[in-house]
Amino acid sequence: MRSAILKSVLSVALCSIVAMLAMPCQAKTAKDGKYNPVSALAKDQNPLRWQQQLKWTAGAYELEYPELKLLGWREVGVLNNQKDIDEFIAGNVDKDKLYSHVIDYKNKKYEIAPLSQLAKKYDVWKNANFDSAKRAYGDKLVGVKVVELLWQYKGKKFVEKIAVTDKHDEMGGILFSAIHLPVDSNRVPLADWQQESIKQHEKERQERIKYLNSPEGQKMLKEHMRKNGKRTGAGA
Numbered sequence: 001m002r003s004a005i006l007k008s009v010l011s012v013a014l015c016s017i018v019a020m021l022a023m024p025c026q027a028k029t030a031k032d033g034k035y036n037p038v039s040a041l042a043k044d045q046n047p048l049r050w051q052q053q054l055k056w057t058a059g060a061y062e063l064e065y066p067e068l069k070l071l072g073w074r075e076v077g078v079l080n081n082q083k084d085i086d087e088f089i090a091g092n093v094d095k096d097k098l099y100s101h102v103i104d105y106k107n108k109k110y111e112i113a114p115l116s117q118l119a120k121k122y123d124v125w126k127n128a129n130f131d132s133a134k135r136a137y138g139d140k141l142v143g144v145k146v147v148e149l150l151w152q153y154k155g156k157k158f159v160e161k162i163a164v165t166d167k168h169d170e171m172g173g174i175l176f177s178a179i180h181l182p183v184d185s186n187r188v189p190l191a192d193w194q195q196e197s198i199k200q201h202e203k204e205r206q207e208r209i210k211y212l213n214s215p216e217g218q219k220m221l222k223e224h225m226r227k228n229g230k231r232t233g234a235g236a
Contacts, residue, residue, distance in 0.1 A: 035072025035150045049173040050147070050164035052191065057180065060188040064108060065181055068100075071157070072150040078143065079163065085141045088163065089133045092178060098158055099125060099178045110181060112153050137163075140175055151179060 041047075041055040058070040079085050091097065095116035101124055103109040111118070119125045141163055149160045162177040174180070190198075211217040 033074075035074050035148070037072055038070055041073070048166050050166070053174050054149070056191050056194070057183075060183045061181070063188055064183050065110065067154050068112070068179075068181070069152045070149060071152050074148050075145055076148050076161070077146045079141050079146060080143065085138060086130075086134070088141065088146065088161070089137065090130055091161065092176060093128045093130055093133050097178060098160065099128075100181050101125075102181060105182065112179065115178075137176055144175060149177075149179070 038055060038058045041051040041058075054070065054073060061068050061070065077084075079088055093115070096114045098112055099115050099118055100110060100112045101118045101122055103111060103122070111122075113121075115125055115128060119128075144163050144165045147162050147164050149162060151158055151160060160177065160179050163175040165173065165175060167173070212221065
């Protein structure tokens with residue numbers, strides 16, 4: 001299933017990259033079945049990553065994909081056990097589940113349609129099935145929230161259920177969404193939290209390089225190659 005949906009430029013890229021389970025007061029679960037407006041996202045001083053992602057996405061789509069609008073959101077439950085997780089996964093690979101497909105990224109041509117229709121028309125998503133989705137997402141969904149998103153596409157409204165976590169780190173955020181589209185970050189400015197994330201990744205990369213070039217790192221590499229070489233030789 002789509003990693004790009006979760007870790008795309010959008011994944012580049014709302015109370016941090018997704019968002020786990022403790023909403024600020026301004027963003028409590030919508031009452032009486034109503035959806036919270038996008039403006040209610042990420043108002044807290046320590047916003048959740050999934051709220052940040054959704055808020056950025058809503059603004060980015062106004063420029064990139066104006067026919068697709070995020071109208072609102074609400075929390076609808078938690079995946080507490082294997083039954084909950086299996087039902088969530090099954091619903092997201094159902095043949096009638098709406099998915100997005102980019103036809104021409106440069107010219108922003110895309111289509112949102114049932115999974116079976118996209119598979120037949122564009123030869124995509126053919127391998128989307130329960131078993132593959134469970135292998136990819138099953139162990140990541142224990143205890144996470146389910147959030148409903150109210151979308152509008154070409155004037156028609158529809159609801160999508162996504163999985164999110166409230167973590168305030170790179171492991172937090174939107175764990176599954178079939179609708180999100182890749183965004184050209186050259187056209188859409190990155191949010192502060194996205195820029196900080198990029199800086200952090202670069203810092204960690206430089207630290208790994210420094211370690212690997214150190215005597216300790218070189219020793220570790222040699223030992224790793226020695227052990228792997230033995231295993232390879234034994235199986236030859």
